[in-house]
C-alpha cells in the first residue's frame with residue numbers, strides 16, 4: 001500500500017483530524033458499532049485526496065473495512081452510513097476486550113492482584129471482578145464499571161465485552177490500550193492488555209461516591225471523603241476482594 005499519494009499526501013492522518021472523525025462517528029464503526037476501528041477515506045479516496053479532511057474520512061471496523069476494500073460493499077453504502085453513524089444512534093460503541101484463558105492479573109498502583117473474585121470494591125460495589133469460565137468454556141470473564149473525575153460512567157465491561165458511550169470527550173483504541181479522555185489533555189482512564197492475561201490500569205482519574213482514585217500503574221493517590229493517602233506496591237492473591245474502599 002502506497003504511503004504517499006500522487007498529490008504528495010502522506011497516508012498518516014494527523015491526530016487532531018483522527019480525533020475529529022472519532023467524535024463525529026461516536027467512537028465506533030459507522031456500520032456495526034464495533035469499537036476497534038480503522039480510518040477510511042470516503043470521497044475522495046486516499047489516492048485522490050489533497051488533504052486529510054475529517055468530514056471526508058469515516059470509521060470502519062476491520063471486517064466492514066474488508067468488505068469495502070474487496071468491493072462486496074460499495075463506497076456509497078459507507079457514505080450513507082457515515083451520515084447516520086451506528087454509535088450516534090445507539091449511543092454506544094462496543095467490542096471484546098480479550099479472551100482470558102486463565103484468571104487475569106490486574107496491575108494497579110504497583111499492586112498485582114491475582115485470583116481474587118472481586119479486584120476492587122467501593123462501598124461494597126465491585127468496580128472490577130472476575131468470574132470463572134462457564135461450563136464448556138475455558139474463558140475467564142472480566143467485568144467492571146469505571147467513572148470519570150465528575151462521577152459519570154466512562155467505561156463498562158460485562159463478561160469481557162466493553163462499552164463506551166458518546167458522552168466521553170474522546171476514546172482511542174490502539175496499541176493494546178483503551179484511552180478515555182474527558183478533556184483534550186485529561187485522561188480519565190487508560191487500560192491496557194499485556195501478554196494476553198494482564199490488565200494494566202495505566203491511568204485513572206475517577207470519582208465515585210466520595211472516593212477519588214487518581215494515578216496509575218505504579219502509584220495511586222486515594223482520597224476518601226477528602227482525606228488523602230498514597231497507595232503503591234504489593235501483591236494480593238487468592239482472596240474474595242483485592243482492594244476494598246469505603247466512604248460511607
Ligand SMILES: [Zn+2]
Pocket residue numbers: 029030031032033034060061062063064065
Ligand atoms: Zn463494522
